[in-house]
Amino acid sequence: MAKVLLLAEHDGKTLNTATARALRCAAELGDVALALFGGNTEAVADEAASLNGVSRVLRIDRPENGEPVAAVIAPQLAELAAGYDVLLAPSSTYGKDVLPRAAALLGVPQISDIMEIVDSRTFRRPIYAGNVITTVRVPESCKVVGTVRIASFAAVDRSHAPAPVESIALQASLPSHTTWIGLEASGGDRPDLQSATRVVAGGRGLGSKESFDMIFQLADKLGAAVGASRAAVDAGYVPNDMQVGQTGKIIAPDLYIAVGISGAIQHMTGIKDAGVIVAINRDGEAPIFEAADIGLVGDLFQILPELDRALEG
Structure with missing residues (x-):
């Protein structure tokens, strides 16, 4: 069974529904570890551990991870992914920002918007504004790296047996050319557009x-x-x-x-x-x-x- 690493998306308090949707895809490929990057992911780790299909939750807590800066997260994700066969992320703004960088650092191509799994190395994704569905196969010599089209997968349910949670220390050097400045939110208290019902x-x-x-x-x-x-x-x-x-x-x-x-x-x-x-x-x-x-x-x-x-x- 393949070892799958899924990048979780969260706000420090709760998981974005995109993670639960991407998890359904990831679980079809193998044993799934959920990676939580943040300043302190203790609160969200319990929620992550309760999702069906998660074998373990990996907390990568450090001050630099307090905000979702792709240039900071990507080298750590690439280091963590070295021990996995598959690296996935939701095809959200966050996932699309982080995963291509991680794929480049790993030296492998990335599949975007996976909408269907054919087998462990073959996937379908939309092109030409969704009017054509193409089938893509990853060579045996490559790690599978891809973003999951979350609209194509239903969110997983909660599990009655929470997965174990581990804290991980990574050695990846972080860039100094990109720093967090601030966040301007325009949505107010309304639901997130990509996960709203x-x-x-x-x-x-x-x-x-x-x-x-x-x-x-x-x-x-x-x-x-x-x-x-x-x-x-x-x-x-x-x-x-x-x-x-x-x-x-x-x-x-x-x-x-x-x-x-x-x-x-x-x-x-x-x-x-x-x-x-x-x-x-x-x-x-x-x-x-x-x-x-x-x-x-x-x-x-x-x-x-x-x-x-x-x-x-």
């Missing part, structure tokens, strides 16, 4: 940054995360960390409400694994209605207030 997204049809506030209001009533189309981001309605689609975030919520989004193929790539898709658009010929489970054709400026009133009632 409900998402409300707005497009260019809203017409202005001020009108986009209607999306935030609806999302807050539903306890949902907020997303946006590329057109809305390019128009300056919201920052680009809210963008959903090929060049944004790939998500798989149970409920996705698209407001004023036409449904360009690049956007649809980001939501193809969503559960129920609700589309609100005044153009009945908009492409998004082809994928929608529920479609409302009409003026969003009339429909959204009606939804608000219904939710309040």
Whole structure:
């Protein structure tokens, strides 16, 4: 059985759901050790140890790991991965930042966005905005390194028998050319976009940054995360960390409400694994209605207030 190392994503208090999704993929390949990098990962280690499929949790605690700086984490991850056959990470912003660096330090190629396992060295991943699925095989001489397309895997459950937790000291030299400056969070108390079960997204049809506030209001009533189309981001309605689609975030919520989004193929790539898709658009010929489970054709400026009133009632 292969030895698999999975890079965990967390905020120092709780694990990101992306880790539990990536773990389902990792567990299909072999015995999984979960790597926690942080300043003090004691709190999150207990949660990590309770996930089904984890054989052990490795804590790599040091002050330099207190913030998620890829240039700092990557050399340590590469050193740790030397004793494993497979190195994986969620295909999140964090995973996509760290893993290519670690792969380069290990001198091996990386597979991006693994969506299906064929065998221990053969995987399927999407290309061309998800319109083509390609099969990739890793040579026997190479370690398997890849990011997991978290929208393609369901999160694992909790285990009744927690895995052992170990503290690991690594000797990797850390770079001095990259330092942590600060964090500016734009999401407030809303759920993380990539792991949320409900998402409300707005497009260019809203017409202005001020009108986009209607999306935030609806999302807050539903306890949902907020997303946006590329057109809305390019128009300056919201920052680009809210963008959903090929060049944004790939998500798989149970409920996705698209407001004023036409449904360009690049956007649809980001939501193809969503559960129920609700589309609100005044153009009945908009492409998004082809994928929608529920479609409302009409003026969003009339429909959204009606939804608000219904939710309040």
